[in-house]
């Protein structure tokens with residue numbers, strides 16, 4: 001069992017506190033992605049798990065065993081870095097075999113493990129080449145191979161795809177997901193790319209300023225973001241945020257006037273807000289459709305991508321708005337448009353950026 005438990009991990013560099021009381025319980029065989037903007041502490045947290053950095057306080061358990069003070073090689077982890085860190089003068093075979101040579105593993109066992117890793121990573125016919133003769137994606141696979149042969153309890157990946165071009169990154173995302181399935185291993189993966197997080201993770205940890213904003217499945221984060229930060233970080237194109245003023249609120253719903261005056265009743269818990277409060281209404285670009293009675297948007301730029309038409313414009317007092325409409329949508333640059341959205345698809349954020357809990361039942365009181 002390779003569970004990974006982080007218990008109240010904090011980290012300071014001098015007087016700068018970069019991780020604040022992080023607790024996470026990662027399941028055996030789970031693929032967890034740490035995602036967040038530059039400087040939010042993702043790499044530091046991964047390095048603390050690896051034992052390359054010491055936590056200021058807190059505990060790390062791998063497979064139920066406290067490894068907080070264990071040496072990196074004794075933690076049962078293996079880390080793949082952004083820079084592949086291959087030895088240029090050694091063959092692919094010797095690069096993959098390297099950690100086993102250090103362990104002085106017996107030759108037959110070593111060869112079996114290298115051949116098995118090479119098979120999984122489709123490197124069997126590349127074993128005699130030098131890293132300089134490989135593509136970027138193949139080099140990263142060699143680095144992963146070196147990780148696999150050690151049979152770790154937990155794989156750690158620190159932005160392993162960021163040196164690859166976009167097309168190759170897409171291919172490698174699929175390969176890594178397949179690798180996770182075939183190895184059935186616990187994996188923790190750091191990236192600032194929300195698409196990598198959404199496509200590969202069983203669960204995502206969104207970090208912001210050294211704190212966990214939310215920990216959940218990709219779809220939980222997409223459908224039920226707890227904060228404005230998560231809402232805007234997850235989903236492509238980004239969620240729109242329209243400033244609005246509350247005209248009625250109670251625990252069953254809120255009535256708001258969007259910037260520009262369009263009124264909506266939204267089924268969220270307005271128990272702690274009052275008439276006159278300023279909120280923001282979050283609407284995903286893919287949740288709007290053209291229709292009478294909707295809120296008006298003036299269209300500035302239209303990108304016809306074939307299947308969809310990405311429509312950029314403004315709402316109310318110049319609030320930028322992006323709509324993802326059907327490829328053949330009747331839209332023209334410079335023309336006004338009315339967009340409808342189902343109230344159930346709207347998110348409402350209070351002044352501190354926290355979401356107002358959505359109600360399962362339709363709003364009654366403020367509807368009446």
Ligand SMILES: Nc1ncnc2c1ncn2[C@@H]1O[C@H](COP(=O)(O)OP(=O)(O)OP(=O)(O)O)[C@@H](O)[C@H]1O
Nearest residue numbers: 013016018036037038039040041042043044045192
């Ligand atoms: N050795 C160090 N000494 C001092 N400050 C550090 C050190 N390592 C990291 N930091 C600081 O800790 C914070 C978190 O850094 P970290 O590298 O973990 O962020 P990150 O989320 O991985 O960012 P990126 O995506 O840019 O790599 C940053 O403010 C960084 O400047």
